[in-house]
Amino acid sequence: MAQGVQTGLLRAIAAYAIWGLLPLYFLPLRAVDPGEVVAARILGSVVLLLGLGVALGRTGRLRAALTTPRVLAALTASALLISINWLGYIWAVQHRHVLEASLGYFLNPLVSMVLGVAFLGERLTRLQLAAVALAVAGVAVLASGAALAGLWISLTLAISFGLYGLVRKLTPVDALEGLAVETLLLAPASAGYIWWLAQGDRLSFGSGGVVTGFLLAGGVVTAIPLLLFAAAARVLRLTTMGVLQYLAPSLQFAVAVLLLGERLTLAHLICFSLIWAGLALYVVSATRRAA
Numbered sequence: 001m002a003q004g005v006q007t008g009l010l011r012a013i014a015a016y017a018i019w020g021l022l023p024l025y026f027l028p029l030r031a032v033d034p035g036e037v038v039a040a041r042i043l044g045s046v047v048l049l050l051g052l053g054v055a056l057g058r059t060g061r062l063r064a065a066l067t068t069p070r071v072l073a074a075l076t077a078s079a080l081l082i083s084i085n086w087l088g089y090i091w092a093v094q095h096r097h098v099l100e101a102s103l104g105y106f107l108n109p110l111v112s113m114v115l116g117v118a119f120l121g122e123r124l125t126r127l128q129l130a131a132v133a134l135a136v137a138g139v140a141v142l143a144s145g146a147a148l149a150g151l152w153i154s155l156t157l158a159i160s161f162g163l164y165g166l167v168r169k170l171t172p173v174d175a176l177e178g179l180a181v182e183t184l185l186l187a188p189a190s191a192g193y194i195w196w197l198a199q200g201d202r203l204s205f206g207s208g209g210v211v212t213g214f215l216l217a218g219g220v221v222t223a224i225p226l227l228l229f230a231a232a233a234r235v236l237r238l239t240t241m242g243v244l245q246y247l248a249p250s251l252q253f254a255v256a257v258l259l260l261g262e263r264l265t266l267a268h269l270i271c272f273s274l275i276w277a278g279l280a281l282y283v284v285s286a287t288r289r290a291a
Contacts, residue, residue, distance in 0.1 A: 004235045012232035012244050015225040020251025023093045023101070023260070025221060028214050030094040032204040036197055037090045037218065038083060039190035040205065044219020046187045049180035052227075061177045072181070074171040079182035081164040088156045099262045100150035102252035103142075104157030106275050109245070109282060110135040111162035119166060127285035131278040138274030142267050175230030179223070246279065 029037050053062050065071050092101040110132055116122035124132070142151055168178060197203040205215050233241055253272075256262040 008232045008235035009244075011228045012236060012241060013247065015228035015232065016244055016247040017251065018221070018225040018228075019248040021255065022089075022221070023098045023252060023255050025214070026090055026093045028210055029090075029204075032094075032211060032215070033197060033202065034087055034091045034094060035193055036204055037215070038086045039193045040215040041086060041218040041222045042083070042183050042186045042190040043194075044216065045222045046180065046183035046219075048219045048223050049176065049183060052223075053176060053180055056176075058177065061174065062180055065173050065177050065181045066184075071171060071173055074167055075173065075178060075181045076185055078164050078167040078171065078178070079185045081160050081167065082182060083186055085157060085160040085164060088153060088160065092153045092157075096260060096262055097150050097153050098252055098256035098260055099264065099268060100153040101157060102249040102256060103268075103272065103275065104154040105161070105249035105252065106246070106272070106279065107135060107139070107154060107158035108161050108165075110275075110278060111158045112165055113282070115162050115166045125285050127281045127288075131281040131285070134274045134278035134281070138271040138278070141274065142271040144267070175226065179226055 026037065050062070053059055065075065089101055092098065113122075113124060113128055114132060117124060139151070139155075142154075171178065173181070194203065194205070204211050206212055257264055
């Protein structure tokens, strides 16, 4: 195995492992307003990413992204989508719905296939059509069962991240510059929300060492896996990345059931079984097309 590919594999595994274990990171913040957690992630990320942009000599690319109307409009849309995704995910973790969150990210590649057909003119193979049908059947089972109350979390996460991926795919900007501009666009609203919480004496930042430390580290925890992912994607095959991406929701699933004690109902088991069968068909199809 070439050194570059081996390094790429390690970076991809690290990125997905961090994403998979994020519920444990956000648990100490379960009493914090979800909007404050997202705002802290955004403000921390923008400082880190802009600093990296300057250190790596990429200020010209940042400036170009900010001054190109089409790119700026697309990144404004993607910024709104990723903020919805982050807010939904943190709310789910705080309210012990990690199982539903993991289902959302298991659904994400299948949602992306449907978006590709709807907006990019892509055509699905028979295996891919069967994968989507199994996913729809799984969601239908969950919707008809007692777990319906949490289904909106799964669908919100899957659809928002799927749309985010679609917008970023159509936007000619690199990962670092794109994320830096997205967080920069969200920074004023985030700072305003922090100020509003402070005025009402509802701000958790500064209330305790552990909570404050976790909030301060939010930007690093947000940016590092995204940068590892971007670096890995440059050297690994798309099919390899596609298979590895299931490490994150698999870890979330394990955390929810084994560590957090979330209830796994029969509807959940049937739904996840159908989704996993659909994902198996998706991987087989992707591997065949790449061969």
